[in-house]
Amino acid sequence: MMGKEDSMENLSLEDDEKFTSISKSYSNYRSAMTCLSDSHHPLSPSIVDDSNDPLLVSSIQSSAIDDHDVEQFQNPTIISPPLNLEYLNITVSDPHKEIQASPSIVPGTNTYVTYLITTQTNLPDYGGTDFTVRRRFKDIVTLSERLSEGYRGYFIPPRPDKSIVESQVMQKQEFVEQRRLALEKYLHKLAAHPLIKKSDELRVFLQVNGKLPLPTTIDVASRVLDGAVKLPKQLFGESGNLIVPQDVVHPAKGGRDLLRLFKELKQSVANDWGASNSSIDEEDKDFLKNKERLHNLEQQLSNASKQAESLVKAQQDMGDTIGELGLTFIKLTKFENERATVNTQRERAADMKNVATAAVKASRLYRELNSQTVKHLDILHEHLSLMLGIHHAFSDRSSALLTVQTLISELSSLNSRAEKLETATSKIFGGDKSRVRKLEELKDSIRVTEDAKSCAIREYERIKENNRSEIDRINRERHVDFVNMLKGFVTNQCKKA
Numbered sequence: 321m322m323g324k325e326d327s328m329e330n331l332s333l334e335d336d337e338k339f340t341s342i343s344k345s346y347s348n349y350r351s352a353m354t355c356l357s358d359s360h361h362p363l364s365p366s367i368v369d370d371s372n373d374p375l376l377v378s379s380i381q382s383s384a385i386d387d388h389d390v391e392q393f394q395n396p397t398i399i400s401p402p403l404n405l406e407y408l409n410i411t412v413s414d415p416h417k418e419i420q421a422s423p424s425i426v427p428g429t430n431t432y433v434t435y436l437i438t439t440q441t442n443l444p445d446y447g448g449t450d451f452t453v454r455r456r457f458k459d460i461v462t463l464s465e466r467l468s469e470g471y472r473g474y475f476i477p478p479r480p481d482k483s484i485v486e487s488q489v490m491q492k493q494e495f496v497e498q499r500r501l502a503l504e505k506y507l508h509k510l511a512a513h514p515l516i517k518k519s520d521e522l523r524v525f526l527q528v529n530g531k532l533p534l535p536t537t538i539d540v541a542s543r544v545l546d547g548a549v550k551l552p553k554q555l556f557g558e559s560g561n562l563i564v565p566q567d568v569v570h571p572a573k574g575g576r577d578l579l580r581l582f583k584e585l586k587q588s589v590a591n592d593w594g595a596s597n598s599s600i601d602e603e604d605k606d607f608l609k610n611k612e613r614l615h616n617l618e619q620q621l622s623n624a625s626k627q628a629e630s631l632v633k634a635q636q637d638m639g640d641t642i643g644e645l646g647l648t649f650i651k652l653t654k655f656e657n658e659r660a661t662v663n664t665q666r667e668r669a670a671d672m673k674n675v676a677t678a679a680v681k682a683s684r685l686y687r688e689l690n691s692q693t694v695k696h697l698d699i700l701h702e703h704l705s706l707m708l709g710i711h712h713a714f715s716d717r718s719s720a721l722l723t724v725q726t727l728i729s730e731l732s733s734l735n736s737r738a739e740k741l742e743t744a745t746s747k748i749f750g751g752d753k754s755r756v757r758k759l760e761e762l763k764d765s766i767r768v769t770e771d772a773k774s775c776a777i778r779e780y781e782r783i784k785e786n787n788r789s790e791i792d793r794i795n796r797e798r799h800v801d802f803v804n805m806l807k808g809f810v811t812n813q814c815k816k817a
Contacts, residue, residue, distance in 0.1 A: 408441040408511040410526065412504035415496045418456070432456050433496055435503060439526045445518045451527045457482065459525065460503060466521040467510075472716040472779075473786030475794060476516065477509035478708040509706075514793070569779050587726040602721060604784065610791050614710060621704040628697040632690060639686030646679030689812055696808040699801050706794070717787055720780040727773040734769060738762045 414436040439451040464479040480502040511517045602608065649672050656669035738759060745755045 406441075406443055408443055408517050409439070410504070410507045410511055411438045412436070412500050412507065413438065415500055416454075432458075433499070435500055437507070437526060443518060446523055446527065448527075453526060453529050455525070457499065457503070459531075460506070463521060463525045467516060467519070468712065470521060471516065471519070471786075472720070473713050473783035473790070474513075474515065475706060475709045475713050475790045477506060477513070477706060478712075479506055569775065583726050583730070587729055588722060590729070602718075607784070607787065607791075611714060614707070614791075618704070618707045621700055621707070625700050625704055628700055632694055632697070635686060635690045635693060639683050639690060642679050642686065643683030646676045646683060649673075649676035649679060689815065692812045693809065696805050696812060699805040703798060703801065710790075710794075713787060713790060717780075717783050720776065720783050724773065724776045724780050727769060727776055731766065731769050731773060734762060734766045738766065 412435045415433050416436075418432055418434050420430045420432065434454045434456045437453050437455055439446075440449060442449060460479055461482070464476075467476050480499070510522055516522055653669050653672045653676060656665055656672065660666045660669060741755055741759050741762065745759060
C-alpha cells in the first residue's frame with residue numbers, strides 16, 4: 321500500500337495534460353453510407369497509445385482490475401480450423417514502395433506500393449497449402465473486374481475504392497496502412513464466398529507471381545476502341561450489324577459493340593414508354609418481393625449503422641469522462657496528503673483515493689467493453705457494404721433481360737421485312753434475283769439472331785438462378801450473423817451492468 325501511495329503522490333500535472341489530449345482525440349463519426357470504402361471503420365474508436373495513457377501507467381493500474389476481469393474482455397484467441405473443415409486464410413502485410421520501369425511525366429505517379437499476400441489453405445483446388453505473392457492495387461482492380469465478368473448474378477463483395485488523390489498521399493504511412501487493411505478485408509470477404517473462394521480467378525491471384533494480365537474481354541479501353549472502329553462499318557453495311565451468340569453472354573455496356581449498345585438503349589426507352597413488343601418481362605414475383613425486401617433492409621441497416629455509431633461514441637465519451645473524474649480525484653488526493661495536518665484530512669484523502677481507484681476501474685472497463693461493442697456491431701456495416709454487390713447482381717439480371725428483349729424486337733423486325741420482301745418477290749414473274757438474294761440474307765440474319773436469342777435466354781436464366789441461390793444464401797448468413805451479433809452485444813452490455 322505504501323508503494324501505491326507514494327507513486328500516487330508523485331503523479332504530476334503532465335499526466336493530466338496527456339489524459340485531456342487523449343479524451344479529445346475521439347474521431348468524428350460519419351454515416352455508414354459515406355464510409356463503406358474507408359478502411360478506418362466508422363465504428364472504430366480513436367487509436368490511443370496505451371503507453372502514454374496516465375490511467376494505464378499510473379500506479380493505480382495495478383489495483384484497477386483483477387486478472388479475471390481483464391481475461392474476460394480480451395479478444396478470443398484465434399484457433400486453427402479443424403483438419404476436416406475447408407479453410408482459406410489470407411493475410412496482407414509488408415507494404416513496399418516500388419518504382420515503375422518507365423517514369424511518368426506526371427509528378428508522384430511513377431511510384432506504387434506492393435503488398436505481400438500470404439495464403440494458407442487446405443482447399444484441393446489450390447494444389448498446395450502455403451503461397452505468397454506480391455500484388456499492387458491495380459491487381460486488385462483486375463481481380464474484381466474478372467470476377468464481375470465471370471460471375472454475373474452473384475453477390476460479389478465490392479472492392480475498395482481507388483483514392484483520387486492517391487499520388488499525393490501515397491507517401492503517408494497512414495494511408496498505406498489503411499489501404500493494407502482494406503485489401504485484407506476485401507480478400508477475406510472473397511475467401512468467405514462459397515463459390516468465389518474456389519474460382520480460378522482468385523486462385524491465380526493468390527498463387528501466380530508476376531503481373532496479373534487483364535483479358536481483352538474485360539479490358540475496357542480496348543473494347544471501346546474496337547467498338548468505335550467497328551461502328552462506321554456497321555452503319556454503312558460493311559460489317560455485320562447483328563448481335564452474335566458469343567457476344568450476348570457479356571453486357572452491352574462494355575463498349576465492344578456500340579451498335580448493340582444503341583439498340584438496347586432504344587429498347588430500354590421503348591420499355592419505359594410502353595411501346596415494347598417484347599413478350600418477356602420480369603414476372604418473377606418472388607424475386608420482385610425479395611428485391612423490395614432487400615431495398616428496405618438497406619435503409620434499415622443504414623439507420624441502425626448510424627445508431628450504432630452514436631452508441632459507440634456515447635460509451636467512449638462516458639469512459640473518457642469517468643477517467644477524467646478519476647484523474648481529478650488523484651490530484652485532489654495528492655493535494656490532501658501534502659496539506660494534511662489532522663487525521664480527518666488523511667481519512668478524507670484515503671476515501672478520495674478509493675473513489676479515484678473505482679473511477680479508473682470504470683474507465684478502463686468502458687474502454688474494453690466499447691472495443692467489444694465495435695466488434696459485435698461491425699456486422700451491420702459488413703452487411704451494408706455488401707448491398708453494392710447485390711445491386712450489381714440485380715443490374716446483371718436487368719441487363720441480360722434487356723438483351724433478350726432487344727433480340728426479340730430485332731427478330732420481329734427482321735421477320736416483318738422478310739415477309740414484305742417475300743410478298744413483293746412473289747408478285748414478279750420469274751422472281752427478282754436481287755430481291756431473292758436479299759431475302760436469303762435476311763433469312764440468314766434471322767437464323768443468327770434466333771441463335772443469339774436462345775443464348776441470351778440461357779444466360780438470363782442462368783443469372784436468375786444465380787440471383788435466387790445468392791438470395792437464399794445471404795438470408796441464411798444474415799440470420800446467423802445477426803443472432804450472433806445480438807447475443808454478443810447483449811452479453812457485453814450485461815457484463816458492463
